[in-house]
Amino acid sequence: MIRRKRWWIAGAVIAVLLTAAAAVTVIAFPSVAAVTCPGCYGLERLQPGVYAEPGLPQARRRQVSEVVEQANKRVRDFFGGRVGSPDVLVCLSDDCYRRIGGGRERGIAVLNRSVMLSPRGVDPVIASHELTHVELHARLDGAEVPQWFDEGLAVLVSDDPRYLAPAGDRCLPDSRRSPPAALPVTLDDWLRAASADPRLYAEAACQVSRWAEKNGGNQAVRTLVERLSAGQPFPDMQG
Template identity: 60%
Template structure:
């Protein structure tokens, strides 16, 4: 290669390296949660179990608690779906400092890009963990282009996690605690806005989903719904508004 060409190639390679580094730094600063779930060790987390990352300074009792919560949460998801289609990376923080460092906010837990879950100190229980894992599992079973409205996504997660804050016991003939009086939020933006104003938003969604599941064969009905959505049918044509 001529000397001039080598110099140009070296400059281009250096420029590309700088650009990639700047892009990575930008993503890290703007979306720390995405970066943290990609490289937990870069944020001071260590692998406790396969796919479970937490603070390296935890005591043996705290490590045992984390393992127990994750085991229970995975069981709740498996009890509903059977063999899981997803295996989300789990980032668990027992201190607010840790949770803030990985990009967490005031939430108890959150699913990231439908492939990972972050849990805050306030979300260290099987209900919160399984709720977020249920989001990942649902989206892992949907092919590109297949969608469910946000109320169904959230209501299903409440049912799978068996959240007693929003549902009556499973033995009840009707698990509804709050019956929705109108359309529920369909988009994430609408959901966040509604949930911030109305404390019953989750209960309303859980009511609607639990009633639909009971009327449509529960687990079998959901699998049929997902199959039809993946085949190209629209959610509204399968689940009429208000059902």
């Protein structure tokens, strides 16, 4: 009887701790909670893996689906298929985006497994940028890359005209200032530096695109990611 009572008490304590942990997550990290349970935040399923705020007119629902499909195609075409299968949470109003934990960004990859898009991010470029982060990390399988490479690759895959020339050498004229060693390596450093100088995205994309062009294009990037996931070191991309 005493042993049974102890097990009951232990179970009750664990239940309380799990409930408290869930409450803390919802309050402190609503984006994590939202991607875990989109319906809990009022989002409805438009199609497998795509959620949006309810009550959208048919034209807006169609727009969301088309944007996600175009973005997925860009990622598939670059990587030659998909490994990751992230959910995409789409908000067409600022209130919705704030409710699921979004900020002033257009879009964000959450835990490298899901993507949230703000009203300003319902666009194939923004969506494919964030989906590239998820796909890259799914393929890396725990291996690390410098944050500038992560961001530069996302710009390249998304074909972002803000940071890439339309053809030939994809580097913009003012994106050749810094060698890779000068670009931020950690996420915290990148966020701090890029918020002060958005040209860092163009610089990172310049380095990645030139390395890819010199070494065999998209296939070179896929091979690099495979080698990194197998434990090989990140190469020197300077020059």
